[in-house]
Amino acid sequence: MSTTGNDALKRALDVAVAALALVLTAPVQVGVALAVLRSMGRPVLFRQVRAGMGGVPFTLVKFRTMHEPDPERGLVDNASRLTTVGRVLRSTSLDELPTLWNVLRGDLSLVGPRPLHTRYLDRYTPEQARRHEVRPGVTGLAQVSGRNALSWDEKFRLDVHYVDHRSFLGDLALLARTVWVVVNRSGISAPGDVAMPEFMGNAPQGEPT
Structure with a gap:
């Protein structure tokens, strides 16, 4: 299949699956929203500008899992800011459900x-x-190959491999592998952190994100 045909089929799958999943998970998302509201207050959603295709920025939407930084309360790093509810949401990937709206939007x-x-x-x-x-993507080759347990270099190598070898059937296989990874809750945290340290390029990696 040509790249154009593959991309068209991929987009059709994105729209169909995202629309159906949003309907089916609506009760779950309401429950998650209430849990976040009770444990952290407002806002319930976490919004952050990320780089999309071609580096074009867009606003990613997820459920909140962390308190805002507050040195007076000792909330200074990822481990201290992550709530009990947030830890459950991350381990089950329920915090990712609102990203289905990003998929539907393109x-x-x-x-x-x-x-x-x-x-x-x-x-x-x-x-x-x-x-x-x-x-x-919501998931990808790096996410099913180790997720945050991988180094940045390993993640980027897998990302580029995906770019060069992507296919519609390959995407279906990666979606199936994602279900297994989520069920087994593997690779959620980086070694020594509850998330992933900031990518610093050629400089030493430091501040967590």
């Missing part, structure tokens, strides 16, 4: 390289930047 695909901060754009090597040649 910001995301179901499968593709994970969308990252726009501030990373000038830190990529030319090879790493090729991850933006396709629409980013």
Whole structure:
């Protein structure tokens, strides 16, 4: 199948699955929203600008899992800011359900390289930047191959591999593998952190994100 045909079929799958999933998960999302509201207050949703296809920014929407930084309360890093409810949401990937709206809007695909901060754009090597040649995804090759247990270099290598070898049947296989990863709750945290440290390019990695 040509790249154009593959992309058209991929987009049709994105729209159909996202629309159906939004309807089916509506009761779950209401319950999650109430749990977040009770444990953290408003806002219930976490919004952050991420880099989409071609590096074009868009606003990613997820359920909140962390308190805002507050040194006076000791909320200074990811571990201290992550709530009990947030830990459950992350381990089950329920915090990702609102990203289905991003898929329906065309910001995301179901499968593709994970969308990252726009501030990373000038830190990529030319090879790493090729991850933006396709629409980013809710899940992807890096997510089913180790998720946050992988180093940044390993993630970007897998992202570029996906760009070069993507196919509709390959996407279906990655979606099936995603179900297994979510059920087994593997790769949720990076070594020594509850999330993933900030990508610093060639500089030492430091501040968590």
